Amino acid sequence: MIAEEDLDRMHYLKAVIKDWDTSDYQCLGNWKRSCLVGKKSNEFRPERFLNNSVNYQGLQFDWIPFGAGRRSCPGIQFSVPVMELALANIVYKFDMVFPKGIENEDLDMSEEFGITIHRKSSLFVLVSPRC
Numbered sequence: 525m526i527a528e529e530d531l532d533r534m535h536y537l538k539a540v541i542k543d544w545d546t547s548d549y550q551c552l553g554n555w556k557r558s559c560l561v562g563k564k565s566n567e568f569r570p571e572r573f574l575n576n577s578v579n580y581q582g583l584q585f586d587w588i589p590f591g592a593g594r595r596s597c598p599g600i601q602f603s604v605p606v607m608e609l610a611l612a613n614i615v616y617k618f619d620m621v622f623p624k625g626i627e628n629e630d631l632d633m634s635e636e637f638g639i640t641i642h643r644k645s646s647l648f649v650l651v652s653p654r655c
């Protein structure tokens with residue numbers, strides 16, 4: 525079981541969540557001026573969040589998944605560790621592979637608006653528990 529104190533060392537996992545939290549919507553305002561984290565439509569590239577100071581505090585206005593300023597989200601301290609812990613434990617305890625014939629390049633990362641922003645197309649993976 526991965527615990528909260530283990531998360532500090534999981535730099536790549538944190539970058540994955542930051543990139544996952546980077547919707548086209550957040551970068552649209554600065555799309556021409558080129559978004560701080562270099563978001564290109566539908567691109568998933570967590571490495572952009574490694575070795576830089578981009579954080580959730582809303583200080584860099586072109587990456588504000590929790591908003592910025594006095595009306596920014598008060599749920600950051602709760603939701604970030606919850607997302608990190610959930611993802612860390614899922615990848616620690618389960619092996620996931622694409623069904624036969626599906627490659628990384630086939631992954632459609634398009635987003636769709638709704639009450640929340642979610643995937644446009646379903647993600648199919650075969651999941652098996654790690655022994």
Ligand code: HEM
Pocket residue numbers: 588589590591592594595596597598599600602603
């Ligand atoms: C991944 C999870 C979450 C994301 C991405 C998120 C994002 C946001 C965003 C973008 C805003 C608007 C900020 C603005 O208007 O500038 C907001 C506001 C707010 N969020 Fe969250 N939030 C999350 C989770 C939570 C949780 C877990 C709670 C409570 C337990 C929460 C409570 C609030 C409240 C009360 C506001 C309104 C703040 C205000 O208007 O003063 N959020 N959130």
